[in-house]
Amino acid sequence: MARSTAQRVATTLRERIEGGSLPPGTQLSEEALGRELGVSRNTLREAFRLLVHESLVVHLLNRGVFVRVLEPADVTDIYRVREALETAGVRAVATAPAARREALAEAVAQAERAAEAGNWLEVGSADLRFHRALAALAGSERIDAAMDRLLAELRLAFHEMPSPRHFHEPFVARNRALAQLLADGEHTRAEAELTTYLEDARRLILDTMREADR
Amino acid sequence: MARSTAQRVATTLRERIEGGSLPPGTQLSEEALGRELGVSRNTLREAFRLLVHESLVVHLLNRGVFVRVLEPADVTDIYRVREALETAGVRAVATAPAARREALAEAVAQAERAAEAGNWLEVGSADLRFHRALAALAGSERIDAAMDRLLAELRLAFHEMPSPRHFHEPFVARNRALAQLLADGEHTRAEAELTTYLEDARRLILDTMREADR
DNA sequence: CTATTGAGGATTGTTGAACAATATCTTAGC
DNA sequence: GCTAAGATATTGTTCAACAATCCTCAATAG
Numbered sequence: 001m002a003r004s005t006a007q008r009v010a011t012t013l014r015e016r017i018e019g020g021s022l023p024p025g026t027q028l029s030e031e032a033l034g035r036e037l038g039v040s041r042n043t044l045r046e047a048f049r050l051l052v053h054e055s056l057v058v059h060l061l062n063r064g065v066f067v068r069v070l071e072p073a074d075v076t077d078i079y080r081v082r083e084a085l086e087t088a089g090v091r092a093v094a095t096a097p098a099a100r101r102e103a104l105a106e107a108v109a110q111a112e113r114a115a116e117a118g119n120w121l122e123v124g125s126a127d128l129r130f131h132r133a134l135a136a137l138a139g140s141e142r143i144d145a146a147m148d149r150l151l152a153e154l155r156l157a158f159h160e161m162p163s164p165r166h167f168h169e170p171f172v173a174r175n176r177a178l179a180q181l182l183a184d185g186e187h188t189r190a191e192a193e194l195t196t197y198l199e200d201a202r203r204l205i206l207d208t209m210r211e212a213d214r
Numbered sequence: 215m216a217r218s219t220a221q222r223v224a225t226t227l228r229e230r231i232e233g234g235s236l237p238p239g240t241q242l243s244e245e246a247l248g249r250e251l252g253v254s255r256n257t258l259r260e261a262f263r264l265l266v267h268e269s270l271v272v273h274l275l276n277r278g279v280f281v282r283v284l285e286p287a288d289v290t291d292i293y294r295v296r297e298a299l300e301t302a303g304v305r306a307v308a309t310a311p312a313a314r315r316e317a318l319a320e321a322v323a324q325a326e327r328a329a330e331a332g333n334w335l336e337v338g339s340a341d342l343r344f345h346r347a348l349a350a351l352a353g354s355e356r357i358d359a360a361m362d363r364l365l366a367e368l369r370l371a372f373h374e375m376p377s378p379r380h381f382h383e384p385f386v387a388r389n390r391a392l393a394q395l396l397a398d399g400e401h402t403r404a405e406a407e408l409t410t411y412l413e414d415a416r417r418l419i420l421d422t423m424r425e426a427d428r
Numbered sequence: 429c430t431a432t433t434g435a436g437g438a439t440t441g442t443t444g445a446a447c448a449a450t451a452t453c454t455t456a457g458c
Numbered sequence: 459g460c461t462a463a464g465a466t467a468t469t470g471t472t473c474a475a476c477a478a479t480c481c482t483c484a485a486t487a488g
Contacts, residue, residue, distance in 0.1 A: 040443045062450045077303040080354040089299035140294040254472045276479045
């Protein structure tokens with residue numbers, strides 16, 4: 001559990017960004033943040049580098065670091081990568097260990113329980129876990145890490161979603177259907193469903209973003 | 215082209231690593247390197263962060279940074295990601311702009327010219343360009359960046375290849391065949407060829423690595 | 429002889445202050 | 459209103475010091 005000061009500071013900032021108290025576009029001032037968190041500027045800069053690596057912030061030379069602002073083009077790009085990685089998972093389902101396949105069903109069940117309880121934010125988290133588990137079928141550490149980064153970026157966009165229910169509800173049943181297709185060995189149909197799923201989700205996000213820009 | 219000192223330092227270290235003068239496993243001492251390159255420890259540490267992001271070095275807490283040592287498991291992992299990303303490119307070939315499709319033929323031609331000239335290192339570079347162009351058909355900045363990182367990692371393994379000709383020669387013709395299948399719209403066969411191509415290349419590297427461990 | 433422990437030395441982790449380089453804001457002049 | 463020059467604030471980089479951690483190696487116990 002040994003972690004450096006910079007890593008702890010990065011965790012604090014990550015929570016603030018994902019929690020919304022540091023909204024996209026905010027500049028992270030070295031002097032102010034360092035004083036508030038009780039760390040030196042050098043250490044803070046090391047923490048910034050970690051967050052840059054996670055794409056949660058961007059670093060502009062001589063201007064500083066800013067909480068990432070997700071453009072529509074970014075959302076489109078992210079969904080292209082998701083399609084590539086999750087499709088790779090679908091294709092590897094036959095050779096994946098049983099534990100990884102069970103993780104899919106587990107995430108679906110969690111999403112359904114959260115939906116019944118009306119906890120739509122948790123539904124969203126379970127949805128991301130499901131798709132992370134999907135990509136994890138490929139059995140690659142690098143794919144897992146890439147998915148983690150992608151989904152962290154996407155969470156920035158989720159913050160702009162005015163109604164979590166409207167956004168997450170339709171996908172609960174579709175996740176179950178997709179999991180069922182995979183369990184039944186219907187690989188081709190599973191791939192097709194995944195593609196339309198991602199296409200629909202992407203469009204929903206983009207429409208909402210355009211809506212918000214008025 | 216404004217670049218910070220840290221970025222320039224990272225570039226020289228990158229060149230030394232890829233050039234072989236800093237072989238895998240070497241520790242990058244903050245004190246010694248900082249004195250030699252005429253930069254402070256803090257700036258050097260910022261440069262290290264950039265290289266960590268590129269996976270060229272690893273950072274162990276309280277122990278320092280070391281030039282990445284590629285294990286057989288890493289090679290297997292990298293080829294899983296390559297399969298996912300390059301397959302995504304193959305699938306998007308129909309919708310890709312003409313310029314991107316021409317980049318494929320260009321890389322094939324360069325590899326063939328280099329092979330005729332007996333310049334096998336250049337053949338290797340052209341091979342990587344071809345596969346980078348393949349993934350670029352997907353039209354995603356993040357996929358492009360991921361491929362760049364993956365191929366930079368792979369170069370670490372290429373250093374251990376005793377005979378560049380033996381390793382690169384067989385793949386020149388296969389790249390041309392693959393490009394032809396794509397130009398002909400034979401998507402299914404192209405995907406199949408890509409899979410066996412990557413499988414063969416991976417096995418060749420792994421066999422060589424095991425050979426070298428004796 | 430092997431394994432463990434502990435002291436010492438070397439390296440990294442972090443700090444705070446200082447100055448340089450750059451960007452942004454303000455103001456003067458047209 | 460617009461441009462240009464200067465003032466101000468922020469980041470980029472350095473330096474020196476100290477704290478925390480790891481590694482080496484010898485001394486010791488079994």
